Amino acid sequence: MNTEQLIRTFVEYYEDHGHRRITGSTLLPPPGDPVLFTTSGMHPLTPYLEGRPHPLGRRLVNVQRCLRTTDLDEVGDSTHLTVFEMLGTWSLGDYEGPQSLDWGYRLLTEGLGVDPGLLHTTVFGGDDQVGPDVSSLRLWQERGVPVEETVEDNWWSNGPVGPCGPDSEIFLWTGDTPPRSTPTRDDRWVEVWNHVMMRHRRLDDGSLVPLPQRNVDTGLGLERLASLLQGRPSVFECDVFEPWRRLVPALWPLDEPSLRLVCDHLRSAVVVVGDGVRPANTGQGYVLRRLLRRVLTVLWREDPSRGLGDLPGELVSHTLGHFRQGGTEPVRRLLLEEERRFRRLLERGRKVLARPRFRGPLGEEDFHYLHDTHGLPRELVTSLREE
Template identity: 85%
Template sequence: MDTEQIVRTFVEYYEERGHHRVTGSTLLPPPGDTVLFTTSGMHPLTPYLEGRPHPLGRRLVNVQRCLRTTDLDEVGDSTHLTVFEMLGTWSLGDYEGSLSLDWAHRFLVEGLGVDPGLLHATVYGGGDEVGPDTDSLRLWEERGVPVELTGADNWWSNGPAGPCGPDSEIFLWTGDGPPRSTPARDDRWVEVWNHVMMRHRRLDDGSLVPLPRRNIDTGLGLERLSSLLQGRPSVFECDVFDPWRRLVPPLWPLDEPSLRLVVDHLRSAVVVIGDGVRPASTGRGYVLRRLVRRALTVLWRDDPARGLGDLPRDLVAHTLDHFRQEEDAEAVRRTLLDEERRFRGLLERGRGVLSRPRFRGPLGEDDLRYLHDTHGLPRDLVTSLREEPVPGGHNRPRERD
């Protein structure tokens, strides 16, 4: 299956079971939300998980685009992306976790053709405050799926206070030969689906109280699932990345880790711009700026003449179309080019400032604060310019966080 087929199969499967599709929102959370970007499928549904009636009913399904800055340092491995899509289902006080897991197992095996012998589950084994999740354990034993009991790894919470509860995760074996060991002991088991049983609320004093309505919240990453079903070794090789992998290497020859970072960050930047964000020194605009500058830093390591003007318009248009965004592709390219020009200018100014006698020795906190407040030079940029010499006596930016 290609990714679009997976989405259709998933949504139709749950619609047949009484779920109504929620139109996926943008990366921007609702007004008043304290987070910068939507980080999961459940994020826009938080008010309904906490008790508000949803206009579409008590069974929901959706496809939500998400952005996680917490995973930036993981980008480049086989499973992490900055912007990705999340498939999700919800029971708002309707069915229980065992039915949710039963449907998930049937969907993977019967709907997607996954070999049941390649599945493994983890279940909350209990702790000081809450006992083991016996319902989930019993379901997996009935289905003949191996189960590993864990503690904190299978307890989900949305921060130090708020809804929480045990979860059960489904893993798929990706190693050569028959499955071995367990998910906690072997990273060849890759998590594909998490089912959270929201049964409790943690109060500010740390105590747990029952939720007035027990909910089920499930989520699985679309690109990760696609790569596994398509037999690809990483998310960067599933079909949604085919245009990027076809068009970028001829423009900019890069090793595989660098290629993944550049592709991820530029693709993510296109999506962020497509949702109406523009580069800025704070907030969402700073996240966008950081993505673009991280990509440029990698591109310029080997050839400072490389530029985003080479990025094909069709590639930008393909990404906007995939994420169902209406922003004009040429306008997105202009935004990227404007940020590139700004970054080049900042680098030149930074080199000039740092060449002054005052800044040739070790830099203290006062120096770094002065460079930021007076000259607009962030700490990480100053560090990069100071640490990597290039021919001609200048410093070349190096990727650093």
């Protein structure tokens, strides 16, 4: 089952259970939102989780593209991506957690053919503010699915304040032995689906108050589930990365972690540009700039003659097509211009750092001077000094 079939199966299953499909937003949150990018499927729905009636009703389903800068340093392992798609469902004051978990279990096992014996779950065990999630625990016990109780690992929030609540996570065994241990003790259990019982709001003082309605918010990583269902050892080997895996190694021979980073960051940069972001020294534009510079640093480490001009247009058009974006040539031109800008910056940076003043250890004053006067970010200075 490829990702398009997986999306169709997921959406149709929930439509059959009374959910209305809503259109996913771009990576860019609405004006005034403090976050740089949409980080989860629930983010654009926050007003409705807080009680505003949604025009399509109380049961919703969608596919949302997301970007998480917090995972940048994790990219290269088998499960993390910078830009990814999240399959989501919502109950806005309608059904409760056990119903959501039961539908999720049935979709995985009956609709997608997952062996129930390869599943494990976790639930919230309670703390000094909120009691244990007994209803979720009971549901999993009735289904015969192993369940582990935790505290911090099963409390979901989108920040220090705002909507939050206990969650129950569904894990799939990926080891080459029969399932063993638990998700908190063996990382061969890979999380695929999180069901959040979003019932509370955390205030500035850390206290909790009830939300106007009891919601359920679920999120399932599309690429992660696709790789597991396709029997692939990492998200970088599911079908959405097929052209990248086919074309990039022949173009730029790289070790596996570097290949993953290059494919992820270039693909993510294409999507970010496709949603209207342009390189800049702050905000969303700086995230885009950082992605491209990390790619170029990896490519040039072994061969300075490598360049984004060699990148096959098929990879750009494939990615833009998957995310329903357009404009292959404008995207390619922007990538090449940013590469030229970075080459010029590196040349200037090497000359500046060759001065006697910067040959010894650098202090905070030096880093500030290099950034403010010469436009050299700290991470770039550190990289150049390691050459």
